[in-house]
Amino acid sequence: MSTLPEPGGTGTGRGPRRPSSAGRPRSGAADQAIVAAALRLLAERGPARVTIESVADCSGVAKTTIYRRFRNRRELLRHALHSVAAIPEPAADLPIVERVIVLLDQFRLGIEEVVGLRVVATLLLEADDPEFADTFRAQVLAPRLELLLRVFQEGVAAGELRAEVDYRRVVDLLVGSYFARHAIDGGVERDWPRSALDLVLPTILRAAPTAG
Amino acid sequence: MSTLPEPGGTGTGRGPRRPSSAGRPRSGAADQAIVAAALRLLAERGPARVTIESVADCSGVAKTTIYRRFRNRRELLRHALHSVAAIPEPAADLPIVERVIVLLDQFRLGIEEVVGLRVVATLLLEADDPEFADTFRAQVLAPRLELLLRVFQEGVAAGELRAEVDYRRVVDLLVGSYFARHAIDGGVERDWPRSALDLVLPTILRAAPTAG
Numbered sequence: 001m002s003t004l005p006e007p008g009g010t011g012t013g014r015g016p017r018r019p020s021s022a023g024r025p026r027s028g029a030a031d032q033a034i035v036a037a038a039l040r041l042l043a044e045r046g047p048a049r050v051t052i053e054s055v056a057d058c059s060g061v062a063k064t065t066i067y068r069r070f071r072n073r074r075e076l077l078r079h080a081l082h083s084v085a086a087i088p089e090p091a092a093d094l095p096i097v098e099r100v101i102v103l104l105d106q107f108r109l110g111i112e113e114v115v116g117l118r119v120v121a122t123l124l125l126e127a128d129d130p131e132f133a134d135t136f137r138a139q140v141l142a143p144r145l146e147l148l149l150r151v152f153q154e155g156v157a158a159g160e161l162r163a164e165v166d167y168r169r170v171v172d173l174l175v176g177s178y179f180a181r182h183a184i185d186g187g188v189e190r191d192w193p194r195s196a197l198d199l200v201l202p203t204i205l206r207a208a209p210t211a212g
Numbered sequence: 213m214s215t216l217p218e219p220g221g222t223g224t225g226r227g228p229r230r231p232s233s234a235g236r237p238r239s240g241a242a243d244q245a246i247v248a249a250a251l252r253l254l255a256e257r258g259p260a261r262v263t264i265e266s267v268a269d270c271s272g273v274a275k276t277t278i279y280r281r282f283r284n285r286r287e288l289l290r291h292a293l294h295s296v297a298a299i300p301e302p303a304a305d306l307p308i309v310e311r312v313i314v315l316l317d318q319f320r321l322g323i324e325e326v327v328g329l330r331v332v333a334t335l336l337l338e339a340d341d342p343e344f345a346d347t348f349r350a351q352v353l354a355p356r357l358e359l360l361l362r363v364f365q366e367g368v369a370a371g372e373l374r375a376e377v378d379y380r381r382v383v384d385l386l387v388g389s390y391f392a393r394h395a396i397d398g399g400v401e402r403d404w405p406r407s408a409l410d411l412v413l414p415t416i417l418r419a420a421p422t423a424g
Contacts, residue, residue: 118337122333126398141395166411175388176392177381177384177385180384180385181384182336183336183353184349195378196381203410203413
């Protein structure tokens with residue numbers, strides 16, 4: 001189905017260079033090309049195929065340059081995952097329900113346009129690569145789910161959501177319905193975030209105060 | 213983590229034989245050994261590793277015997293999947309909620325003790341093996357989800373559940389929360405079916421009729 005896009009195209013070792021400072025040398029363009037190549041390879045071929053060699057081939061950055069930055073493929077992979085961990089938070093003045101929708105949409109986008117379903121599949125097969133599963137969970141998945149949980153907690157604090165709900169399980173159902181739809185049908189409808197959330201709203205919304 | 217269990221042990225071609233009847237010859241013991249080996253290989257190594265050779269090695273049934281029954285690995289795999297498609301239905305006199313719990317427990321059991329998470333991962337990567345994904349969805353996954361849907365529909369017909377709910381999406385959330393918990397934590401708690409269902413009950417249960 002998908003094929004790897006063309007390499008960034010700066011050519012082997014022709015990226016801009018800055019004089020090495022103390023510690024690991026950083027060059028903006030080369031670093032970006034390395035991260036982009038690592039993420040492409042991760043999404044389309046899985047973590048085992050992210051090697052110094054494949055990243056060099058795919059990015060056009062020389063192996064020696066990559067080795068100057070990263071001791072090994074594990075370190076490179078961690079660095080690449082770290083770069084996708086940042087999540088723009090939904091505006092705090094949005095209603096709680098809309099903030100959850102924004103985060104679920106970002107969750108979908110993160111899977112479909114950045115890390116890929118291959119990575120999700122890898123998590124289900126953690127026995128194959130427990131170190132990758134741990135790193136991915138800690139650096140990418142957990143922070144996103146924490147953000148969702150935090151929004152729910154703010155809803156509780158604001159009196160809009162019930163306190164006596166296990167929101168970690170609510171997150172399981174919401175996020176899980178994305179995986180289920182893919183497993184069942186091979187794709188997820190555009191209105192997925194809202195239609196999934198609608199099914200738990202009666203459980204989590206505090207009833208409007210009765211008049212009088 | 214897991215290793216393949218010992219082969220069934222009837223030894224090459226030593227299984228009981230019945231005289232061939234018209235069409236494909238069937239021998240109960242050999243057939244069982246072939247199916248068991250195919251399912252073990254499927255669960256532990258994935259669909260691509262279920263070959264006539266590997267099934268012969270693992271079952272102790274001679275390749276020629278297997279080829280007499282199945283033209284190729286695809287046919288063998290379809291036969292093996294067909295054998296796990298039957299699902300014991302929960303007793304019709306159980307309350308709806310309990311029937312859903314029984315089916316979710318069987319869903320978990322089917323994944324954990326029969327087909328394996330590797331197969332679920334394969335569904336997320338359907339581009340790798342679209343034919344297997346189609347066969348698995350049609351023969352194994354869809355019938356189970358249909359049964360869940362049917363129980364919900366019976367609940368609607370009995371006046372216990374709301375009619376205006378998209379129960380296909382409810383199934384997504386319930387079943388999906390199993391996948392999500394595995395992806396997030398690598399395991400699912402024993403009380404998963406009930407705690408997942410609890411989160412959608414306020415949405416699907418018809419309110420008790422108000423007195424008077």
